[in-house]
Amino acid sequence: MKGTIPFVFLIQCLIIFHYCGEISGESTTIVPAENVTILLDSLLEGYDKRLRPNYGGQSIDIDVSMLIYSFGPITESKMEYTMDMYFRQEWLDPRLTFNQDVVLYLTSEMSSRLWVPDTYFINEKAAKYHEITSKNSLLRISRDGKLLYSTRLTMTASCSMDLKLFPFDKQNCKLTLESYAYNTIGVHYYWLKNGAVWIDPEISLPQFEVQGYSIDVNTATYYVGNYSQLIINFYLGRQISYYVIQTYIPSSIIVVVSWVSFWIPRKATPARVALGVTTVLTMTTIMGNAGSSLPKLSYMKAIDIFLGVCHIYVFAALVEFALISFYDSPSFEQARQLVKEARSTKEDEGEMHQRGQSNGTNGDVRITVADGEDVIEGEVTVHDSDENILQQCICSSITKCKQKLTETGFEPDSTEHKARVLFPLTFVIFQAVYWIYFLFIAHSSPDVAGILS
Known part of the structure; x- marks a missing residue:
């Protein structure tokens, strides 16, 4: 009896392992290499990769999914963004069905001998495959003729950005793909039902935050026919802490420094003139640096409004002293x-x-x-x-x-006292209105379908 207990336990373990292998859908059978070679040769015999599956008949459905593991940089001056991803396509090719209970895992060398979709990205500006130490591609063929083709890409795509609210803006960067040669008669694209897009929640960008995404299916009409498209929208929110530290706080301090001249005696002309000119030149420099990383736009941005008002304040403080000196003759x-x-x-x-x-x-x-x-x-x-x-x-x-x-009615003493109150009071009111409007009123959050966890 003692000898039969380990034997019965071993039989039960083998049954459990076999049952789990059937549930997972993966064959636990090890097929000899010779048989796999014969199988591949038989599949490729008479196979013409120039023709799509079901050529002349029903169009084929291609399921697409993406795994994005890196995002950025985002370049406003060129209106573009870069990302790294695993791009996956799945379709059914009846010519590749076989009877053996095995899944074939192959490299990119095999993909060059089979038909694969000619998918391209419409707004792509530059892209490359990763080929270290070999081309990072995967081809998996199931017994029912279903293929999974996965490849690793680094892509730079264009993004039409609206910078009117900069740096409080939220951008919607789109990525659109379709077939170049096959219209809807030959190919239809669909997002994979389970897990179409996955974005690594650990992605960190210097100025932006990936707030989510949404996916869509579209049919584009061209001169040569209708083409199936897949669209993904990435919603990016800008982090304004950099601009608060580098632009908003320094410009506000310069404005406050310009008010010091109101307490300097009018007889100290060199001191007041030097202070006024210095603050004006400093504000001019800050305004020039604030837009150095942006394209040359024809419209005014939110940061331009703030810096423009600050520039007016420091210039008004200088003009106030000139008027005071003139009327003090x-x-x-x-x-x-x-x-x-x-x-x-x-x-x-x-x-x-x-x-x-x-x-x-x-x-x-x-x-x-x-x-x-x-x-x-x-x-x-x-x-x-x-x-x-x-x-x-x-x-x-x-x-x-x-x-x-x-021309009388301009009292230097009373005007000086009024400036000490009116300049700070109006500037505080402007600051309150500016931040309330651009933080809470100016923009609304996009309709995000996929939220990052």
């Missing part, structure tokens, strides 16, 4: 003094007007302005109906003060 100081006297006279006018109503008399106001070496005097009569003493002064005979009085 002695002649304008005299004009402002005249306005103050006119306003004080207007207050006296009210009292004179009240006395005039009781006494029935009018009041005369004499204004004296020193302009350089000349002393100009003018007399303005205040009538009962006068509403503004300044208007009478402008219409008087004091011709040299006329132009200056019309």
